[in-house]
Amino acid sequence: MKKIIPLLLIVLAGCNNNNTKDKHAKSNGDSANDKATTQTSTTGGACGKLILFRQGAVIEGTSYNAAGKVTAKQITTVKEVKEEGTMLVARSSAVIEEAGAGKNMELVYKCDGRDLYMDMTPLMENFGSLKNKTGEIKPIEFPIDILEGQTLPDASYTVTMGKAPIMMDITVMYKNRTVSAKENVTTPAGSWECFKVHCNIESDVKGLDERSAKILTLVKNSTKMEMTMWFSPAFGIVKSETYKAGKLSSRTEITSVKE
Numbered sequence: 001m002k003k004i005i006p007l008l009l010i011v012l013a014g015c016n017n018n019n020t021k022d023k024h025a026k027s028n029g030d031s032a033n034d035k036a037t038t039q040t041s042t043t044g045g046a047c048g049k050l051i052l053f054r055q056g057a058v059i060e061g062t063s064y065n066a067a068g069k070v071t072a073k074q075i076t077t078v079k080e081v082k083e084e085g086t087m088l089v090a091r092s093s094a095v096i097e098e099a100g101a102g103k104n105m106e107l108v109y110k111c112d113g114r115d116l117y118m119d120m121t122p123l124m125e126n127f128g129s130l131k132n133k134t135g136e137i138k139p140i141e142f143p144i145d146i147l148e149g150q151t152l153p154d155a156s157y158t159v160t161m162g163k164a165p166i167m168m169d170i171t172v173m174y175k176n177r178t179v180s181a182k183e184n185v186t187t188p189a190g191s192w193e194c195f196k197v198h199c200n201i202e203s204d205v206k207g208l209d210e211r212s213a214k215i216l217t218l219v220k221n222s223t224k225m226e227m228t229m230w231f232s233p234a235f236g237i238v239k240s241e242t243y244k245a246g247k248l249s250s251r252t253e254i255t256s257v258k259e
Contacts, residue, residue, distance in 0.1 A: 046144045047088040047111035050236065051257060055081045060189075060256035066248045072098040073255075076107065087112050116142045116236070120157050140174060146195050146233055152177035169206040174199045174227070185230045185238050187253040192238050194230035201225035201242075225249075 051057045055078050063072040073096070080091045087110045096103045110117040117139040140155035156173040177199040185194045202225075229240045239253040 047113055049234065050111065050116070051259065052076075052078060052092070052109055052116075052236065053081050053088055053090045053111060054078060054259060056259065058256075058258040059254065061252055062255040063250055063252040065250055071250065072096060110139070111144075114144060116144065118142065120155065142197075142231060142237075144233055146179055146197075146231060148179055148181055148195065150179040152179065152197065171204045171206075173202045173204070175202055176200045183230065185232075187238060187255060189254045189257050192230075192232040192235050194232045194238055197229045197231050199227050199229075201227055 047053055051059065057078045059076045061074045061076075062070055063074075065071050074094055075097070076092050076094045078090055078092045082089060090109045090111075092107045092109065094105050094107050096105070107119040109119055118141070120138070120140055138156055141153050143150070143152070154173060154175050154177065156171055158169055158171040160169050177197060180196045180198060182193055182195055185192055224245060226243045226246075227240060228243075230238045232238050237254075239251070241251045242249045
């Protein structure tokens with residue numbers, strides 16, 4: 001089974017990089033005024049500043065295992081950006097390079113001036129070898145005016161597989177998403193001032209027999225997963241780390257940004 005969860009979470013990115021530290025620092029009053037402005041003009045407001053909403057931009061993210069070996073790369077190219085109602089919508093193409101093979105997919109990102117809504121479609125590729133699968137996917141959300149101490153909405157995706165009458169639903173949830181202190185983060189693409197966002201990754205399977213359900217519960221309890229993301233309000237997700245049972249499992253970071 002492929003493991004591209006961490007790689008997906010770094011494809012949101014913004015502009016004004018120039019290999020210098022992000023200076024996105026605002027008072028609460030300024031943030032409130034910005035929200036009012038960007039609600040009526042997403043293109044000219046906070047949304048339009050993000051590189052993910054700039055046609056032609058190319059963003060590269062690289063994933064590493066716990067030992068630091070490269071395991072995958074994702075190259076995302078912004079193909080089209082336009083306003084749809086109150087949303088600024090970016091349609092992008094992504095190439096995931098893993099184990100010497102490439103996978104192409106189309107992604108859609110949205111911004112309403114206050115929040116970024118991130119397409120989680122690539123997570124379906126974790127179940128790429130399974131037949132007869134369908135999916136229900138909710139976007140993962142990040143506020144542009146993120147603040148220390150915030151609790152962010154949960155996100156999840158569900159995969160349904162099998163054939164009637166034997167069907168199985170696998171749901172992966174990103175829960176308890178909390179924002180902690182700022183940190184300076186440097187990657188090969190530049191340096192930013194970021195907020196750390198922590199979450200628990202939980203799963204649930206419906207349709208298993210009783211014995212299989214008990215085994216799954218034991219496995220989940222012994223391999224609890226957590227993720228930490230470093231989010232820059234003027235850039236997006238700069239870096240992420242995934243942990244299994246308290247130990248680093250993988251790391252992903254932005255390695256190149258071109259406009």
